[in-house]
Amino acid sequence: MRSIDDLDTPAILIDAARAEANIKRAQAHGDRHGLKLRPHIKTHKLPYWAKKQVAAGAVGITCQKIGEAEVMADAGLADIFLPYNILGRAKLERLKALHGRVTLSVTTDSRETLEGLADTFTDAGHPLPVLVECDTGMGRCGVQSPDEAVALAREIDKAKGLRFGGLMTYPAAGRAAQAEAWLVDAKQALAAAGLECQRISSGGTPDMWRSGEDSVVTEYRPGTYIYLDRYQVAKGVGGLDDCALTVLSTVVSHPTPARAILDAGSKALSSDTLGLADFGELLGIPGARVTGLSEEHGNVTLSGDAKLRIGERVRVVPDHCCVVTNLFDQVHLVDGDKVLETLPVAARGRMG
Amino acid sequence: MRSIDDLDTPAILIDAARAEANIKRAQAHGDRHGLKLRPHIKTHKLPYWAKKQVAAGAVGITCQKIGEAEVMADAGLADIFLPYNILGRAKLERLKALHGRVTLSVTTDSRETLEGLADTFTDAGHPLPVLVECDTGMGRCGVQSPDEAVALAREIDKAKGLRFGGLMTYPAAGRAAQAEAWLVDAKQALAAAGLECQRISSGGTPDMWRSGEDSVVTEYRPGTYIYLDRYQVAKGVGGLDDCALTVLSTVVSHPTPARAILDAGSKALSSDTLGLADFGELLGIPGARVTGLSEEHGNVTLSGDAKLRIGERVRVVPDHCCVVTNLFDQVHLVDGDKVLETLPVAARGRMG
Incomplete structure (x- = not known):
């Protein structure tokens, strides 16, 4: 040897036993708190670990790029979430091809992204779940208020070939409580509008350890937890x-x-x-x-x-x-x- | 098209005409001031541009890694400078193989690096030129004084299979004058010790435009000049x-x-x-x-x-x-x- x-x-050296222990520890936390894990593969970019994460109990994986999702689909990963605004003919066609072979879900935070998705998936055999990305304080992508989330969810719900899939956020570091309040408001506003919100996806490794049963978050996308760093x-x-x-x-x-x-x-x-x-x-x-x-x-x-x-x-x-x-x-x-x-x-x- | x-x-888009103009402008500056150019390929990492740089008048190229030099040698680049302390059996063997097929030169700033080179090249058909790396103010690698430079140059000169090749520095940004004074002292100290210093290599794109005929620097290693940036x-x-x-x-x-x-x-x-x-x-x-x-x-x-x-x-x-x-x-x-x-x-x- x-x-x-x-x-x-x-x-790069990866201490395999430590990575396995980190996977187990996070999954145990998720299981204890009724939180589904959907690890972000950006940290390792390896089918090897993605499979281990799913085998440990993750409901699927998260990728940021279609190219990453294609690699993971080729390796047999079956449930992939792409929490990104996918725009442009070439990317949308690849997304549609991916939808044909894995359980796929994506996000949008604008009518422009939604229109591209709707045009592309109108003749898809089964609808694509689209989650609304929410800016709960990070100041990156995302609709700016629960009302905007409801408005966009309505548009998704109306589009042939698409299905409203829930809410997605990446909270500002250390401000999970602020994100939680935002998401609670949005979930209530959606219910008032007659829109069921089955899935609320959040992320960020440090805050995962503070996510518990009293949260509206149903699914978590930790990335770095598998390797950790300074x-x-x-x-x-x-x-x-x-x-x-x-x-x-x-x-x-x-x-x-x-x-x-x-x-x-x-x-x-x-x-x-x-x-x-x-x-x-x-x-x-x-x-x-x-x-x-x-x-x-x-x-x-x-x-x-x-x-x-x-x-x-x-x-x-x-x-x-x-x-x-x-x-x-x-x-x-x-x-x-x-x-x-x-x-x-x-x-x-x-x-x- | x-x-x-x-x-x-x-x-990445590369405006080809701009890159060509940047190559020409720098080469004209070098030609005007009697300064040999040896562009650093780290900026583009492409045989395509390395060849254009040599065709425009560069005396050779600079690489930082043996792996880069191997790619460039495979593409037909014939004169390669590796201004890096090469250590360890595996790298030294690759260096020796490279020496067998291109005009190669390297640097050292320590007896440890020198010993590895001397052990490896003792039976090389023709001697490997080794320059002494000088810390003229950057605070990275390099001997700390002209006296240390002379002492190391003497060791190189004595080693079978090696040849003292001159001095190399990467000056602190904007402190070319300080580097110049250091190198002048070192050149004089080498002469006093009976060691000829044919080549003095400096680098850094911004300061190249201030290098002129009144310098002891004989060769310049600009990198970024081909593309430029903010x-x-x-x-x-x-x-x-x-x-x-x-x-x-x-x-x-x-x-x-x-x-x-x-x-x-x-x-x-x-x-x-x-x-x-x-x-x-x-x-x-x-x-x-x-x-x-x-x-x-x-x-x-x-x-x-x-x-x-x-x-x-x-x-x-x-x-x-x-x-x-x-x-x-x-x-x-x-x-x-x-x-x-x-x-x-x-x-x-x-x-x-």
């Missing part, structure tokens, strides 16, 4: 020992006692810090932080007793694991220092 | 009309009058702002700035008369074009709205 010492650097640790979701994804890297230079340079720069760790200080930390070496990145170099600042030597291999816990996944063509599943399997990141880089 | 209207979004425009290298790379994107949502959402997020534009405010601006739409990114969404803030409509396609000038190139599997060369050619980004994602 190969060892991680045999791998070229930089490389951001999730900062949010209290787990400890560094729960982080499944690390970037194996080599110390290539050590110009001063306090500065060492890794062969993992922004092309491997990404510049996306999610607002954290530093770009990563070195597993098992307290006092070693990645304090600067250029494309192919990671600057490590050493403090206290932290020591590194040129040629040494280290494992970096990144700030945001999802964007790191997208930078690599493959990942290595590991058990300690043993490489269990090397998988191509099948849904990486899907743009459309 | 295809139109950009036929392309799915997001997609950072280069901010540094005065050119105007928005000189930027060759744009990201074609679709407006997928318009939740409020001042907020529109693009299908280009950090997975298409990257979170790397190089310190600029905002993540990009929309070509031809003053007052439309990308003020927020999540992975698959770009938040556009509209001010003044700026207007967008859902479904509209826009072209975004990113802050840092090099990192955008690395996110896409292909680019489209365009002439206005005409697509001239679609090229795979052959050297994208090369980690080792």
Whole structure:
């Protein structure tokens, strides 16, 4: 069996047991609270983990791009939610083809998106469930009020080939209560309008742990929970020992006692810090932080007793694991220092 | 001939005429000042442009990774500089194979890197030129003083299979004068030690335009100059009309009058702002700035008369074009709205 010492650097290592434990822990939370899980595959982009998530009890998966959904459908995933406004002839035709082979649902937050869907699916054999995307405080996509949600739901309900599928939101981080109030209002307004709202889908890993039985949310789309990262640790979701994804890297230079340079720069760790200080930390070496990145170099600042030597291999816990996944063509599943399997990141880089 | 209207979004467009003009302009500057150009391919990662750069007069190319150099060698590029500390058996063997088929040169800033090179190349048919990397103020890799440079150059000179190839630096942005003084000192110290320094290689697009005949620098490694981006425009290298790379994107949502959402997020534009405010601006739409990114969404803030409509396609000038190139599997060369050619980004994602 190969060892991680045999791998070229930089490389993504996934501690398989940790990822499995993270899947189980989230599913148990969902089961305990009557919350359906529909994991977002953006974090791993691998059919391997998507299947494990479904096998553990997830009702289906969430993809952000049609290209990702196609990869997952090819791999046998059968229930896919695309919470995105799909626009344009080419994408709509691909969406229709996908609808023909998996249980598909999508979202809209505008009449323009709805019209494209309605035109495309008018002759679909079975109706496409369309959820209304709601801006409950994130300030990204979504209708701006429960009244707007009702108006759009009515239009969906009227369109031949479409079916009103419920509400979808991505709440602002840490403001799940605000999202909940918004969704409660919208659900009541829909009921008053005679529209049944069977499904209310929410997302975001940190807030999942605060979702419980007293919520109108029926379905949750956690992504990062499978791997975790420094951001999730900062949010209290787990400890560094729960982080499944690390970037194996080599110390290539050590110009001063306090500065060492890794062969993992922004092309491997990404510049996306999610607002954290530093770009990563070195597993098992307290006092070693990645304090600067250029494309192919990671600057490590050493403090206290932290020591590194040129040629040494280290494992970096990144700030945001999802964007790191997208930078690599493959990942290595590991058990300690043993490489269990090397998988191509099948849904990486899907743009459309 | 295809139109950009036929392309799915997001997609990279390269204005071919602009890129060609940018190559010519830089080469003319180099020729005028007796400065050899050795363009860094990290910006485009395409044999297509590397060949054009050499045809225009570049002495060779610069790659940062062996994997990039292998792609370029396969495409027929004959003179490649790898200004990186190459460590580890696997990489050193690949380096040696590369040395057997192209004119190769590398760098070191430590005895550890030097030992690996010396062990590997001791039986090489012809010696490998090794330059000493100098930290002239950037605070990344590099020996810390001219004296250290001389000491390392002596070790290279003694090693069988290696040849002292000169000095290499990547100066801190805007501090070319400081780098120049450092290099002058080092060159004199080398001469005093009886070591000839034929080649002094520097880099960084903005400062290239300030490099002239009165410099000890003999060779320059500009990267971004071929495409330009918002950072280069901010540094005065050119105007928005000189930027060759744009990201074609679709407006997928318009939740409020001042907020529109693009299908280009950090997975298409990257979170790397190089310190600029905002993540990009929309070509031809003053007052439309990308003020927020999540992975698959770009938040556009509209001010003044700026207007967008859902479904509209826009072209975004990113802050840092090099990192955008690395996110896409292909680019489209365009002439206005005409697509001239679609090229795979052959050297994208090369980690080792």
